[in-house]
Amino acid sequence: MTNERLAETSSGTPLRGERDGHALPDVDGQHGNEHHHHHNHHHHHGAAGNRRSYSHMHFRVYKRRWFGLVQLVLLNTVISMNWLTFSPVSTTSAKYYGVSETAINWLSTGFMFAFVVMAPLVIWTLNRGPKEAIVWSSVLMLVGSWIRYAGTKAGGGVYGVAMLGQIIIGMAQPFALAAPTRYSDLWFTESGRVSATAIASLANPFGAALAQLIVPFWATKESEVPNMVLYVAIISTIVCLPGVFIPAKPPTPPSASSHLPKIDLVASIRKLSTSPSFYLILFPFVIYVGSFNAFSSLLNQILYPYGYSETEAGICGALLIVIGLVAAAITSPLLDRSHAYILGIKLLVPIIALGYLALIWAPQTRTLAAPYVISSLLGAASFSLVPIALEYLVEVTFPASPEVGSTICWAGGQLVGCVYIIIMNALKDGNVDLKTVSEKGRGMGTGDRPPGNMYKALVFQAVFALAVVPAPMLLGIERLGLGEGKLKGRLRVDERGEGVGEGGVVEAAEGEGGPEGNLRI
Structure with a gap:
């Protein structure tokens, strides 16, 4: 697939390829790394690597x-x-x-x-x-x-x-x-x-x-x-x-969880x-x-x-x-x-x-x-x-x-x-x-x-x-076996992936009518 190549914008935001409307993983070791020689230090393999790479991602929501x-x-x-x-x-x-x-x-x-x-x-x-x-x-x-x-x-x-x-x-x-x-x-x-x-x-x-x-x-x-x-x-x-x-x-993607690929x-x-x-x-x-x-x-x-x-x-x-x-x-x-x-x-x-x-x-x-x-x-x-x-x-x-x-x-x-x-x-x-x-x-x-x-x-x-x-x-x-611990999948990913390092979500003010703030179109 040609669109699987990950481009990087000037801010270091990965523009991910999409397949079936879903994100492709940007850190799965197969694609991504070869296009990212200068970013290799972020892209480790496995879960730890996943977590670390999020800290350098800028999640952002769009007014549109x-x-x-x-x-x-x-x-x-x-x-x-x-x-x-x-x-x-x-x-x-x-x-x-x-x-x-x-x-x-x-x-x-x-x-x-x-x-x-x-x-x-x-x-x-x-x-x-x-x-x-x-x-x-x-x-x-x-x-x-x-x-x-x-x-x-x-x-x-x-x-x-x-x-x-x-x-x-x-x-x-x-x-x-x-x-x-x-x-x-x-x-x-x-x-x-x-x-x-x-x-x-x-x-x-x-x-x-x-x-x-x-x-x-x-x-x-x-x-x-x-x-x-x-x-x-x-x-x-x-x-x-x-x-x-x-x-x-x-x-x-607006958050770590929406960046992860969903299962089919x-x-x-x-x-x-x-x-x-x-x-x-x-x-x-x-x-x-x-x-x-x-x-x-x-x-x-x-x-x-x-x-x-x-x-x-x-x-x-x-x-x-x-x-x-x-x-x-x-x-x-x-x-x-x-x-x-x-x-x-x-x-x-x-x-x-x-x-x-x-x-x-x-x-x-x-x-x-x-x-x-x-x-x-x-x-x-x-x-x-x-x-x-x-x-x-x-x-x-x-x-x-x-x-x-x-x-x-x-x-x-x-x-x-x-x-x-x-x-x-x-x-x-x-x-x-x-x-x-x-x-x-x-x-x-x-x-x-x-x-x-x-x-x-x-x-x-x-x-x-x-x-x-x-x-x-x-x-x-x-x-x-219905405890909270095992169940909060999406929230756990978001809490772990957001606000880490210099990345985090560029979303400051929480207005009354839902999240607003310094958003860019």
């Missing part, structure tokens, strides 16, 4: 890393708006297409199934580098959103074509949603990764919140449904365009499948992502039989997400500084489980306070957990490539979400005459189990939420 991060945020936000275009106005949309409300639920469910189907391809693409995944995501979303508009506009709404568009957008989602850990590993240091992953991953529920807030205003009656879909298609188009222009990788895909998958910690995170992650997806998709139908309006349900869904984002904005930077991943996971998991338990009885209070407070709590705990769990997963499976674990976790969560929506729909109490319910309103409703209630569905959701609590409680227990 924010371009790609912003693009990931925009993609995840808008893909999510596409996912929940119809759910917040399920009754209106059902009338427009002349289908049942269950068929409208399938628009959301089909979207999630598409995610699961694409997972293997996503792992392979992300392994080559995040930019490629971002471009794929943009193209699929662009195509899908216009097909969906065509299906909505044509002949008073052709449900099948709208569904096809929805599935294509669903295929775009995993490329953008599984990318953040891979992106933050490539561009950020250990003092910014949790925050970078949080910002890009949580854009996904943020888009869902936007949809739940905005869509009901865009489609107040059936005739406005095509315009609603058109607006989303236009937004999708604008957001897709910048993806082509973002830089593919930093000129030099097959080895990464093998490492994950034999890691107990991976399963202890996977189970709660998929159950809680699934619960969250089902809850936000069905929120309207959960509250409606008790006389809540679509607007009140929309506010409840928005609270779930806005409070969650605020909480994650507080917890992520704290974890970037403390790296207390296990403590965070063990605190948040029981809170989420109790939230789903309390949710069973929230609608029948017929107050706004109960569902609003529980939604806020669920949002805060769930959103704080996502980036911590994803980043901890990269730590415990290092040097496996980050996208493998995050794609499997997200795909599992989407699959559970689909299954949940189907089961919870089936557990719904017979069809309810929506007209009479909405006329009565909350004040007039009677009984804890009105027609159309989803009480059994909420019980089902709570049982599984509680069942997975013990798994993460085992993390970090020495006696089970």
